[in-house]
Amino acid sequence: MKWLPSVCTLLLGLGVSAAEPIITLPIRFHLTQGATMTVKGQAMENWVKPEELTGLVLAEVNRIWKPAGIQFVVERAQPEALLKPKDFKELLAVVENSKRGEEEVAGSGRTAAIGKLLDPAQQLRSALNVYLLPYIGATYQGYANLGGNQAVIGVWTDKASRGEKPPVKALLVEAEPMKVGSLARTIAHELGHNLTLTHPDKSEASAVGRLMGGAKQGYALTEEEIAKARKSALKHQGK
Numbered sequence: 001m002k003w004l005p006s007v008c009t010l011l012l013g014l015g016v017s018a019a020e021p022i023i024t025l026p027i028r029f030h031l032t033q034g035a036t037m038t039v040k041g042q043a044m045e046n047w048v049k050p051e052e053l054t055g056l057v058l059a060e061v062n063r064i065w066k067p068a069g070i071q072f073v074v075e076r077a078q079p080e081a082l083l084k085p086k087d088f089k090e091l092l093a094v095v096e097n098s099k100r101g102e103e104e105v106a107g108s109g110r111t112a113a114i115g116k117l118l119d120p121a122q123q124l125r126s127a128l129n130v131y132l133l134p135y136i137g138a139t140y141q142g143y144a145n146l147g148g149n150q151a152v153i154g155v156w157t158d159k160a161s162r163g164e165k166p167p168v169k170a171l172l173v174e175a176e177p178m179k180v181g182s183l184a185r186t187i188a189h190e191l192g193h194n195l196t197l198t199h200p201d202k203s204e205a206s207a208v209g210r211l212m213g214g215a216k217q218g219y220a221l222t223e224e225e226i227a228k229a230r231k232s233a234l235k236h237q238g239k
């Protein structure tokens with residue numbers, strides 16, 4: 001059926017109008033292998049299975065992004081060897097020893113170190129490339145390039161203890177309301193950065209927890225964020 005203009009107007013403010021087409025974007029999951037990282041006596045390897053990404057995790061990412069009318073599909077999810085440059089051990093040590101700091105999208109020593117371990121030959125230009133590593137630095141759960149197509153996620157985290165205690169395995173998914181945040185939420189948040197979204201100002205009071213952070217963490221996307229992400233998603237589709 002054809003939507004009457006008045007009906008469309010009524011639907012505004014409830015996420016994307018039913019008349020807006022769903023935008024589908026492919027994700028290539030890279031389950032990196034070959035690095036054992038140790039922090040505070042905890043040895044960490046990648047423990048996430050491909051079927052967990054294509055099943056539970058993808059479902060939660062899509063639940064979070066549904067109000068924006070953006071749907072992700074898994075193009076590939078498979079184990080991949082990390083590169084083994086001569087300074088492999090030193091690069092891992094940079095990540096293991098990185099200190100808690102301001103969240104950033106790029107530029108720190110650990111970001112550069114991780115970048116040297118990711119195999120560019122495995123990257124698919126037309127997809128969003130999500131790399132899973134054992135650990136990505138003290139209190140960090142993920143980072144992404146703004147408007148780009150790469151995100152890096154740690155499957156072990158010490159965010160809850162602010163880096164005081166040994167890292168623990170991240171939750172794959174978490175029932176609402178959000179308490180600690182799941183791997184799926186971290187992925188959904190980093191994909192938000194790939195779709196050009198930035199962190200809201202922490203001083204901005206928020207009644208609802210937001211996916212992109214700010215005063216309160218959660219899953220909500222604002223109308224403004226939805227419009228911005230959809231515009232970027234269409235650009236990603238054209239790549």
Ligand SMILES: [Zn+2]
Nearest residue numbers: 103189193199
């Ligand atoms: Zn962020």
